[in-house]
Amino acid sequence: MSVVRVTSAFLAFLATLVVLWVGLPLLGPAYLILTGIAVQEYATMLALRGVPVRRKSLWVATALTLPASLPAGHPWMAAGDLGLIPWRELLLIGFVLYLFVAEVVTSNRSSLQSLAFTMLGYVWISWGFGLVLTLRYTPDGVTGLWYLSFPVLAIIATDVGGYVFGTLWGKRPLAPRISPKKTIEGAIGGQVLAMVVVGGTMALLPLWTSFRLDLLHVLVFAVIVPMAALAGDLFESLVKRWVGVKDAGVFLPGHGGVLDRLDSHLIAVPVTYVLVTLLLR
Numbered sequence: 001m002s003v004v005r006v007t008s009a010f011l012a013f014l015a016t017l018v019v020l021w022v023g024l025p026l027l028g029p030a031y032l033i034l035t036g037i038a039v040q041e042y043a044t045m046l047a048l049r050g051v052p053v054r055r056k057s058l059w060v061a062t063a064l065t066l067p068a069s070l071p072a073g074h075p076w077m078a079a080g081d082l083g084l085i086p087w088r089e090l091l092l093i094g095f096v097l098y099l100f101v102a103e104v105v106t107s108n109r110s111s112l113q114s115l116a117f118t119m120l121g122y123v124w125i126s127w128g129f130g131l132v133l134t135l136r137y138t139p140d141g142v143t144g145l146w147y148l149s150f151p152v153l154a155i156i157a158t159d160v161g162g163y164v165f166g167t168l169w170g171k172r173p174l175a176p177r178i179s180p181k182k183t184i185e186g187a188i189g190g191q192v193l194a195m196v197v198v199g200g201t202m203a204l205l206p207l208w209t210s211f212r213l214d215l216l217h218v219l220v221f222a223v224i225v226p227m228a229a230l231a232g233d234l235f236e237s238l239v240k241r242w243v244g245v246k247d248a249g250v251f252l253p254g255h256g257g258v259l260d261r262l263d264s265h266l267i268a269v270p271v272t273y274v275l276v277t278l279l280l281r
Contacts, residue, residue, distance in 0.1 A: 012261070013156070020148060023141060024133070028066055031133060035062045035126050038259040041248040042121050048243050052110050054102070054118045061095045062126040069130035071137050088134070092127055095119075124235075125259070128266045131273045138276060146211050147276050150198055151268035154225040157194035158264065162230075165189020179237040187230060194226030217279055225272055232267030236260065 019026040036059055043053040068087035099118055103111040137144045166186025174182040199222035206212040213221075236259060240248060248257035 016152065020136070020145065020152070023136060023145075024070075027133060027136060031066055031129065032063065034258050034262065035065075035129055037257070038125050038129075038248075038262055039121060041257045041259045042125060042239075045240065045243045045245055045248060046117055048245065050110075051117050052114045053121060054099070054114060057095075057098070057102070058118060058121055058126060061091070061122055064091055065126050065130040066133065069133040071134050071139075088127070088130065092123070095122055124266055125262075128270050129262060131269050132265070135269060135273050135276065138273070143211060146205065146209075147272065148269075150202070150221055150225055151229065151265065151272045153201055154194045154198050155229045155264040155268055157197040158190040158226050158229045158233075160190070161193030162186040162190030165193075175234055175237070178234055178241050182234075182237075190230065191226050194229070195222045198222045198225060213280070220279065221272070221275060224275065225268055228271035229264040229268040232264040235267065236263035 019030050039055060039058045039062060043055040043058070046053050065088070068091045070087075096119060099115050103115045132148065135144060135148045138147060162182070163186070166181075166183045166189065169189075170183030170185045172184040173180060174184050174187050199218055202213055202218045202221060236248070240246070248259035
């Protein structure tokens with residue numbers, strides 16, 4: 001692993017900690033910038049396969065997703081009944097309806113592809129990553145920070161464990177058609193390390209904070225969230241393999257594009273939000 005790769009990864013990690021800790025004043029702009037670049041990378045990749053994506057529409061929908069993702073408990077939603085309106089769901093439905101109308105009005109041979117892949121780009125990237133904002137303030141700004149730390153820790157531990165175990169003992173390919181370098185041994189190592197890190201963090205938090213979870217919930221989060229992180233990585237690899245590129249972009253030295261860095265978050269964060277909603281609220 002090169003010095004540039006390690007340094008950029010460490011700086012990105014420190015920046016992530018600061019952004020998550022500060023919350024919306026930094027998290028909001030970070031969401032818009034990162035998601036906007038990821039959408040650009042996504043559209044550029046698909047253009048290589050001749051698939052048209054409505055990137056301007058995706059950028060507008062991304063901007064609207066920021067306020068729509070704020071939960072009912074956030075101060076911005078305290079006025080009247082704003083917090084009771086399912087803004088995220090309404091925005092998703094509205095954007096899908098817009099795409100249907102837009103493709104019918106400007107129909108051509110690529111309309112169905114444009115509809116399908118623009119919709120995928122929004123649900124996968126903009127709408128899915130918007131749950132970072134929702135989770136950060138669910139049910140409040142303190143507890144939400146701990147909830148959001150679970151997928152972040154799982155992603156880091158999965159990457160580190162997968163790299164170390166895969167390098168030392170990796171022999172059997174995990175998904176050779178999608179990601180030839182990933183091995184079963186690396187995936188198991190990443191899963192185990194992530195389970196230890198996430199489970200250990202959740203178990204130790206009550207010693208220093210008022211945050212606590214039942215043992216069953218700790219086990220569920222420790223097992224499922226790391227698996228979701230790996231699934232997110234593999235899904236982006238599937239898209240890149242289909243397009244025929246190695247990296248989605250060159251935003252971070254030694255790490256590829258923004259989409260390459262967000263891929264695990266795009267599945268792990270929504271899965272964490274689902275678990276929090278179903279198990280803890």
